[in-house]
Structures are given as structure tokens and as C-alpha cells.
Amino acid sequence: MPCIREEAKTAAAVGTVPKESTSPPRRHLPTPLLLLHLFALLFANPALVRAHALPRERTDMSRNKIAIVTGANQGIGYQIAKQIARSGDFATVILACRRLDAGVAAAREMMTTTTTASSTPSSGCAVEAMELDISVPKSIADFASAFANAHGDRLDVLVNNAAMAFKGHDPTPFGLQSRPTIDTNYRGTVGITGALLPYLKRAGPGSRVVNVASRSGALRILRSDEKRGLFIRPESVEALSGAMDAFVADAEAMGERNGFAGTNYGMSKCGVIAYTALMSRLCPEVGWSAMCPGHCATSMSSWTGSRTAAEGADTAAWLATTDDASAYKSGGFFADRARVPW
Numbered sequence: 001m002p003c004i005r006e007e008a009k010t011a012a013a014v015g016t017v018p019k020e021s022t023s024p025p026r027r028h029l030p031t032p033l034l035l036l037h038l039f040a041l042l043f044a045n046p047a048l049v050r051a052h053a054l055p056r057e058r059t060d061m062s063r064n065k066i067a068i069v070t071g072a073n074q075g076i077g078y079q080i081a082k083q084i085a086r087s088g089d090f091a092t093v094i095l096a097c098r099r100l101d102a103g104v105a106a107a108r109e110m111m112t113t114t115t116t117a118s119s120t121p122s123s124g125c126a127v128e129a130m131e132l133d134i135s136v137p138k139s140i141a142d143f144a145s146a147f148a149n150a151h152g153d154r155l156d157v158l159v160n161n162a163a164m165a166f167k168g169h170d171p172t173p174f175g176l177q178s179r180p181t182i183d184t185n186y187r188g189t190v191g192i193t194g195a196l197l198p199y200l201k202r203a204g205p206g207s208r209v210v211n212v213a214s215r216s217g218a219l220r221i222l223r224s225d226e227k228r229g230l231f232i233r234p235e236s237v238e239a240l241s242g243a244m245d246a247f248v249a250d251a252e253a254m255g256e257r258n259g260f261a262g263t264n265y266g267m268s269k270c271g272v273i274a275y276t277a278l279m280s281r282l283c284p285e286v287g288w289s290a291m292c293p294g295h296c297a298t299s300m301s302s303w304t305g306s307r308t309a310a311e312g313a314d315t316a317a318w319l320a321t322t323d324d325a326s327a328y329k330s331g332g333f334f335a336d337r338a339r340v341p342w
């Protein structure tokens with residue numbers, strides 16, 4: 001079995017170690033040993049943080065459940081991961097972050113707030129940071145293989161939260177914002193989901209994907225029924241991705257006056273909502289849902305939103321943890337814990 005440093009060198013998705021080498025502290029450890037153990041966990045391997053809340057009884061079903069949240073070092077993703085970790089249903093939550101140092105810091109902070117929040121029962125959930133840039137196919141492949149090496153062949157929940165948006169004042173022309181926006185928000189979401197789908201299928205009933213989308217991706221942004229038709233019921237992921245390609249080509253040629261829609265970000269989220277519904281038809285053994293967090297005060301919105309990131313995270317965390325299959329297996333679009341029209 002490779003040592004931690006070796007594994008970090010060979011798998012770009014650093015921050016994973018075999019479970020046995022990071023077993024959680026036990027209550028009967030003498031205090032100095034416990035402190036040493038915690039110190040080793042936090043500082044000896046900066047690529048990994050496993051944040052252990054105080055142990056608590058968990059049901060057999062929940063003992064090995066694993067969730068991955070992308071873009072979880074800040075904003076809504078951080079809060080989704082925290083709410084899942086606090087649910088008591090999961091053994092491990094992985095913060096998949098393109099800046100590993102930020103992910104490690106977020107995992108440490110989550111550990112602190114999870115263990116000290118007196119109003120919240122501790123969950124006994126480990127929190128880990130792993131490196132993932134969803135806009136880079138190699139990073140996706142490395143992440144998937146590092147995940148499998150460290151955690152085996154099953155994944156219970158994937159929350160696709162990572163996304164980007166150009167600021168309103170960004171001088172980059174509309175046509176040049178198109179490809180990076182679609183590559184990250186749509187293609188990155190499809191890419192990481194495809195790479196992890198075998199593990200979600202193996203986890204069996206209850207496994208699911210929750211896609212963080214936006215009302216900006218409403219069908220009405222499309223300028224014609226013909227274009228709407230491409231998104232309402234595409235026959236395959238290839239067909240849907242072809243429609244997204246056509247949008248990018250159109251936007252690069254004609255800018256905002258392209259034939260699809262006057263928003264790159266909205267188009268990326270429209271694609272994510274369409275992908276969610278499509279996958280629910282193509283792969284019904286896994287649960288699929290999309291959601292809008294509402295306008296939240298985060299870096300993406302330049303802190304202008306009226307909701308907190310924690311409030312915005314609520315519906316995604318609910319979809320990730322609920323037993324209500326009519327919600328998490330619906331392929332539908334949700335806001336405030338209710339299905340809403342797309």
C-alpha cells in the first residue's frame with residue numbers, strides 16, 4: 001500500500017489515505033495520546049483533513065455512507081457539506097475543491113464549528129478535502145481514481161455545486177465568456193458525474209446526484225420553441241451536449257444576439273437542469289434532482305444576495321439526505337424544498 005506522500009505524488013487528487021491509517025480517535029485514548037493523534041491528523045499531512053465530530057450512535061445503514069460536495073471550500077457548497085455532515089446519516093463528507101489549501105482550511109473550520117456548536121448534536125462524520133477542478137478532464141479522472149483508492153467502489157451522494165460566473169462588470173466579451181462558462185458549469189458537472197456514476201450505481205437504493213442549478217436556467221430564457229425542444233427531451237447526453245456546443249458556437253459568432261439566449265450563465269444552468277431530467281430517465285437506479293438556492297450573499301453574487309449561504313444550502317442538503325424518493329428520484333427542479341416549474 002503506498003505511503004501517504006507517495007500517493008499524494010502519484011494521484012493529483014491528493015488528500016486521501018487508506019481508512020485504517022486515519023481511524024478516528026476513540027474515547028478511551030489517554031488525553032496526551034488523543035492530542036497527539038489530533039495534531040497528527042491536522043498538521044502532519046496538510047493534504048488531508050479528517051474532521052471528527054464527537055462520536056455518536058449511528059444506525060447500521062448510515063455507518064459507511066459517503067457524500068461528495070464539489071466547490072465546498074466556500075459559499076453554498078461549504079454549507080451544503082456542513083449540513084450533510086451534521087445530519088448524522090453520513091460517515092464521510094468529502095469537500096472536492098480546486099484549491100486544495102482552501103479545501104483543507106474549510107474542512108478544519110467545519111470540524112471546529114461542528115464540534116463546538118452546542119445547539120447541534122455531533123454527527124460523528126469525518127470531513128475530508130480532496131483536489132478537483134471540474135473544468136479539467138484530467139483532474140476529474142485523477143479525482144475519481146483517488147476517491148476509489150481511498151474509499152472503495154461505492155458513493156452514496158454527489159452534490160454538484162461547483163460553478164463559476166463572470167461578474168457583470170467583467171470586460172470579457174459575451175462570446176468569449178461562453179466557452180469557459182459552459183465548460184465549467186455544464187461540461188464539468190456532466191464530466192464528474194459520469195466519472196463517479198459507476199460508484200453511485202454500486203451504492204444501491206438511495207444513492208443520488210443533486211445538481212445545484214439556478215432559476216437563471218429557466219426554459220423561458222430560450223428564444224424559440226425549436227431551441228426549447230432541444231432541452232426539454234433530448235435523447236442522449238451527446239444530443240444535449242451537442243445543443244450546448246451549438247450555443248457556444250453561436251455565441252462566439254454572434255455574441256449576445258445568438259439564437260439561443262442572452263445569458264451564458266443561464267444557459268449553463270439550463271443545460272444542468274436538462275441533464276438532471278435526462279439522467280433520471282436514462283439511469284433511474286440512481287436518484288436525480290436539481291435545485292435553485294435563491295439569491296445568496298456569496299462571492300459569486302459579490303455578496304449582494306438576500307439569503308445567507310446556509311439558507312441557500314438547505315434544499316440541496318435536504319435533497320441529499322431525505323428518504324422521500326418522490327423528491328430525490330424525481331429528476332425535477334426544486335426550490336425551498338418544493339418542486340417548482342422549470
Ligand SMILES: NC(=O)c1ccc[n+]([C@@H]2O[C@H](COP(=O)([O-])OP(=O)(O)OC[C@H]3O[C@@H](n4cnc5c(N)ncnc54)[C@H](OP(=O)(O)O)[C@@H]3O)[C@@H](O)[C@H]2O)c1
Nearest residue numbers: 071075076098133134135161162163214295296298299300
Ligand atoms: N449565490 C447565488 O445567489 C446563487 C444563486 C443561484 C445559484 N447559485 C449556484 O450555487 C452554487 C454555489 O455558488 P456560490 O454562490 O456558493 O458561489 P461561490 O461562493 O463563488 O462558490 C463557488 C465554488 O465553486 C468552486 N469552483 C468554481 N469553479 C470550479 C472548478 N472549475 N472546479 C471546482 N470547483 C470550482 C469555487 O472554488 P474557488 O473557491 O476556488 O473559486 C467555490 O468553491 C453554484 O452552482 C452557483 O451557480 C448561486
